[in-house]
Amino acid sequence: xxxxxxxxAKFTRREFEDRAERARRLMTGARLDGLLLTSESNLEYLSGxxxxxxxxxxxxxxxxxxxxxxxxxxxxxxxxxxxxxxxSWVANIQTWPSPRPKNEGLDLLRGAIGKMRRRxxxxxxxxxxxxxxxxxxxxxxxLRRTIRRFTMVDGASVMRELRxxxxxxxxxxxxxxxxxxxxxxxxxxxxxxxxxxxxxxxxKFQADILLRGAEKTPYxxxxxxxGGYHSIIMxxxxxxxxEGDVFLIDTGSRLGGYFCDFNRNIAIGPPTDAVKRAQDTxxxxxxxxxxxxxxxxxxxxxxxxxxxxxxxxxxxxxNVGRFGHGLGKVMTEPPSNRAxxxxxxxxxxxxxxxxxxxxxxGKILVHEENAVVTETGCRLLSRRAPRAMPIIRF
Amino acid sequence: xxxxxxxxAKFTRREFEDRAERARRLMTGARLDGLLLTSESNLEYLSGxxxxxxxxxxxxxxxxxxxxxxxxxxxxxxxxxxxxxxxSWVANIQTWPSPRPKNEGLDLLRGAIGKMRRRxxxxxxxxxxxxxxxxxxxxxxxLRRTIRRFTMVDGASVMRELRxxxxxxxxxxxxxxxxxxxxxxxxxxxxxxxxxxxxxxxxKFQADILLRGAEKTPYxxxxxxxGGYHSIIMxxxxxxxxEGDVFLIDTGSRLGGYFCDFNRNIAIGPPTDAVKRAQDTxxxxxxxxxxxxxxxxxxxxxxxxxxxxxxxxxxxxxNVGRFGHGLGKVMTEPPSNRAxxxxxxxxxxxxxxxxxxxxxxGKILVHEENAVVTETGCRLLSRRAPRAMPIIRF
Numbered sequence: 001x002x003x004x005x006x007x008x009a010k011f012t013r014r015e016f017e018d019r020a021e022r023a024r025r026l027m028t029g030a031r032l033d034g035l036l037l038t039s040e041s042n043l044e045y046l047s048g049x050x051x052x053x054x055x056x057x058x059x060x061x062x063x064x065x066x067x068x069x070x071x072x073x074x075x076x077x078x079x080x081x082x083x084x085x086x087x088s089w090v091a092n093i094q095t096w097p098s099p100r101p102k103n104e105g106l107d108l109l110r111g112a113i114g115k116m117r118r119r120x121x122x123x124x125x126x127x128x129x130x131x132x133x134x135x136x137x138x139x140x141x142x143l144r145r146t147i148r149r150f151t152m153v154d155g156a157s158v159m160r161e162l163r164x165x166x167x168x169x170x171x172x173x174x175x176x177x178x179x180x181x182x183x184x185x186x187x188x189x190x191x192x193x194x195x196x197x198x199x200x201x202x203x204k205f206q207a208d209i210l211l212r213g214a215e216k217t218p219y220x221x222x223x224x225x226x227g228g229y230h231s232i233i234m235x236x237x238x239x240x241x242x243e244g245d246v247f248l249i250d251t252g253s254r255l256g257g258y259f260c261d262f263n264r265n266i267a268i269g270p271p272t273d274a275v276k277r278a279q280d281t282x283x284x285x286x287x288x289x290x291x292x293x294x295x296x297x298x299x300x301x302x303x304x305x306x307x308x309x310x311x312x313x314x315x316x317x318x319n320v321g322r323f324g325h326g327l328g329k330v331m332t333e334p335p336s337n338r339a340x341x342x343x344x345x346x347x348x349x350x351x352x353x354x355x356x357x358x359x360x361x362g363k364i365l366v367h368e369e370n371a372v373v374t375e376t377g378c379r380l381l382s383r384r385a386p387r388a389m390p391i392i393r394f
Numbered sequence: 395x396x397x398x399x400x401x402x403a404k405f406t407r408r409e410f411e412d413r414a415e416r417a418r419r420l421m422t423g424a425r426l427d428g429l430l431l432t433s434e435s436n437l438e439y440l441s442g443x444x445x446x447x448x449x450x451x452x453x454x455x456x457x458x459x460x461x462x463x464x465x466x467x468x469x470x471x472x473x474x475x476x477x478x479x480x481x482s483w484v485a486n487i488q489t490w491p492s493p494r495p496k497n498e499g500l501d502l503l504r505g506a507i508g509k510m511r512r513r514x515x516x517x518x519x520x521x522x523x524x525x526x527x528x529x530x531x532x533x534x535x536x537l538r539r540t541i542r543r544f545t546m547v548d549g550a551s552v553m554r555e556l557r558x559x560x561x562x563x564x565x566x567x568x569x570x571x572x573x574x575x576x577x578x579x580x581x582x583x584x585x586x587x588x589x590x591x592x593x594x595x596x597x598k599f600q601a602d603i604l605l606r607g608a609e610k611t612p613y614x615x616x617x618x619x620x621g622g623y624h625s626i627i628m629x630x631x632x633x634x635x636x637e638g639d640v641f642l643i644d645t646g647s648r649l650g651g652y653f654c655d656f657n658r659n660i661a662i663g664p665p666t667d668a669v670k671r672a673q674d675t676x677x678x679x680x681x682x683x684x685x686x687x688x689x690x691x692x693x694x695x696x697x698x699x700x701x702x703x704x705x706x707x708x709x710x711x712x713n714v715g716r717f718g719h720g721l722g723k724v725m726t727e728p729p730s731n732r733a734x735x736x737x738x739x740x741x742x743x744x745x746x747x748x749x750x751x752x753x754x755x756g757k758i759l760v761h762e763e764n765a766v767v768t769e770t771g772c773r774l775l776s777r778r779a780p781r782a783m784p785i786i787r788f
Contacts, residue, residue, distance in 0.1 A: 216612070
């Protein structure tokens with residue numbers, strides 16, 4: 001295996017200017033004078049600032065302010081200035097010597113907000129569904145009390161809308177990590193040795209993904225059991241894999257700040273008839289889900305298409321709550337492929353198709369692929385799994 | 395290299411009961427009737443619930459409620475029930491079918507809080523310094539409006555105090571990941587090939603760490619440059635390593651939910667006199683920092699001991715803002731080794747010693763080791779770096 005990383009095409013300055021421009025149009029629509037961003041995905045999406053540090057060390061918060069009118073501004077700890085300048089298109093930076101527990105950049109933020117042009121009197125913060133704010137809540141509430149010309153409102157809906165449709169450059173990155181992980185999945189059967197535990201297999205699989213060029217593999221779950229597994233989001237545990245097992249590995253791995261999210265199922269020795277029938281049905285449900293991806297359809301149609309196949313085959317739907325979701329800078333993004341999600345599909349949206357079913361005694365089988373919506377349908381980003389479950393022979 | 399994972403000793407039920415008992419004593423002291431936890435480190439610390447999923451998929455929040463009196467309770471999405479039961483000592487669970495954007499568990503939480511015994515009328519949430527709440531802020535504010543018998547106050551100070559001193563079982567895990575990463579650092583010079591970029595080297599190094607048994611390597615930064623580097627928290631970039639370079643790799647890698655956090659410096663070809671002098675001084679500053687770790691000293695003494703060596707040698711202190719910090723379930727925890735941090739050292743605290751200095755034209759050199767406070771001083775958890783900078787010869 002090569003140890004040279006694949007090249008990642010840089011995002012152009014134009015890419016970021018387009019994102020900021022679209023953000024501002026959405027802000028006008030939402031009557032926001034500014035957006036204050038603190039979470040990895042939103043801050044990186046608009047500023048380009050790339051770091052591992054800020055998201056692993058909660059001591060210091062990092063702020064990005066995008067006014068509807070006027071230049072964007074980074075308010076960041078002094079330690080991050082050279083990292084910011086090397087990765088972001090935004091040259092306008094204010095820093096403070098952090099850690100400084102009594103005032104972690106709040107005075108700078110207040111000053112910057114105080115100079116913003118006021119039209120609506122509203123600033124969007126990351127408050128709404130599926131967000132995690134990247135600053136202490138106590139500081140957020142303190143800031144809210146002191147920015148008297150502006151009200152703190154939700155900006156998550158603007159960010160959701162902004163990030164829902166991916167640019168060609170974003171899709172290329174997602175495709176790149178999907179292809180790397182497809183290669184690792186192809187190699188996976190050869191990594192599993194008799195006596196290996198779930199932890200052993202996941203360790204080798206994660207290392208393989210990194211050696212092929214992924215930057216991180218934040219999520220690599222495994223489920224295993226005789227004739228099938230019971231959880232799709234667990235592990236790895238110390239359980240040893242044995243003849244007669246079926247196991248799943250599901251990974252959200254990352255390249256250039258973008259995720260893949262798909263799994264594969266593997267049998268050790270010939271699978272039972274129950275497993276084979278479940279696998280066949282899931283494959284058909286996946287086909288149906290992929291066929292349903294086209295502009296004009298809704299997330300709910302993707303759910304319905306997959307559910308129909310499972311129900312016609314007599315299976316109970318699992319406890320996952322949806323049959324896939326959006327994918328991008330976060331492993332799970334809106335929309336949800338649920339019966340009640342009306343999100344309309346448009347070209348450039350990246351989605352997972354992820355049917356799951358229950359069988360046997362509390363067992364579950366899941367299958368997932370990643371695709372981008374095109375003008376006429378979709379293009380798979382993951383390399384479609386073989387229709388029959390691969391078999392390892394110990 | 396072996397591909398078998400090292401054994402991780404399980405935390406006993408007693409370990410968790412002790413943590414809950416200590417938490418309740420601190421809650422009484424802080425006049426809290428309950429703690430509501432949502433972040434990975436706090437929730438896992440008290441409940442034992444171990445998952446990669448919850449922290450990579452922000453669609454569904456996960457809640458753990460520890461009343462001062464009465465049994466603890468998990469309020470979690472249905473998808474996580476088997477994972478919870480397999481990893482947590484807490485059997486008391488309520489689930490809801492998630493995603494359900496209009497009400498992600500809030501009604502269950504409200505009901506559970508409504509049944510809590512009220513003495514102080516206060517519930518601690520993760521609001522204060524160095525915390526990141528694991529739920530949407532809009533939901534937090536909504537919950538606050540509906541729990542009328544209780545006030546939402548900060549619980550972060552209780553969690554800080556609770557997690558500051560590590561149990562022997564926790565120290566054992568931190569030592570284990572420190573030793574794994576020490577082995578990888580020893581092997582690092584042999585991984586670097588002519589023509590390698592920063593990304594190539596970090597990819598191989600991360601894979602090595604995983605193959606030796608770490609579960610994740612969330613943070614692996616690299617800085618490189620001719621005669622020294624300019625940032626200690628950046629990279630990897632596509633820059634190729636060359637003869638005459640000095641580079642740093644710093645990693646926060648994880649085992650059993652605990653981090654190491656230390657770096658190593660390596661020269662490609664003989665280092666310059668300026669680098670050698672900086673390295674010698676940093677080594678002496680590290681010695682001084684380690685010698686200052688003993689019960690009764692304060693975090694500020696650790697800063698002073700390191701700063702004295704650097705200042706006497708005529709160096710300017712860098713922009714890091716401290717010379718080390720706490721270490722545990724998060725890569726950087728309180729306290730900060732700063733001139734103004736009065737935290738008193740007690741046995742069981744795990745700390746980093748991390749002097750950094752500026753030299754040449756905007757260059758910085760940093761060195762870091764990890765140690766636990768003992769009754770009489772400290773015990774190193776990382777394997778101390780060689781005093782002279784290792785040299786790779788292309």
